[in-house]
Amino acid sequence: MDADYNVQDFVLSLLALYRQHSGNNIAAIVKNTLENFSVTLETIGYFVLDNAYNNNTAVNYIASVYGFNKAERRLRCTCYIVNLAA
Numbered sequence: 001m002d003a004d005y006n007v008q009d010f011v012l013s014l015l016a017l018y019r020q021h022s023g024n025n026i027a028a029i030v031k032n033t034l035e036n037f038s039v040t041l042e043t044i045g046y047f048v049l050d051n052a053y054n055n056n057t058a059v060n061y062i063a064s065v066y067g068f069n070k071a072e073r074r075l076r077c078t079c080y081i082v083n084l085a086a
Contacts, residue, residue, distance in 0.1 A: 024058075026057075047059050
C-alpha cells in the first residue's frame with residue numbers, strides 16, 4: 001500500500017534458473033529476488049503457481065523464512081486447472 005492506503009501491484013522479474021528446477025533452487029531465486037526488492041512480511045502478497053510439487057516446496061521454504069501461513073498465501077492458477085479439466 002502507498003501512503004494513501006491504495007493497493008499497489010508490482011511484477012518482479014526473476015533471474016533465469018539454469019540448474020534443475022527443484023523446489024529448493026526455485027526458492028533460492030525467489031528469496032533473492034524478494035530481498036533485492038526489499039519485500040518484507042508486511043508487503044509480501046500471494047504466490048500464484050501451477051500444481052507442480054516443486055512449487056509447493058519453494059513456497060514452503062519462503063513461508064518458513066518470512067513467517068507466513070503457506071496455506072493462505074499459496075494460490076492455484078485457475079487457467080491451469082481449467083486446462084487440465086478440459
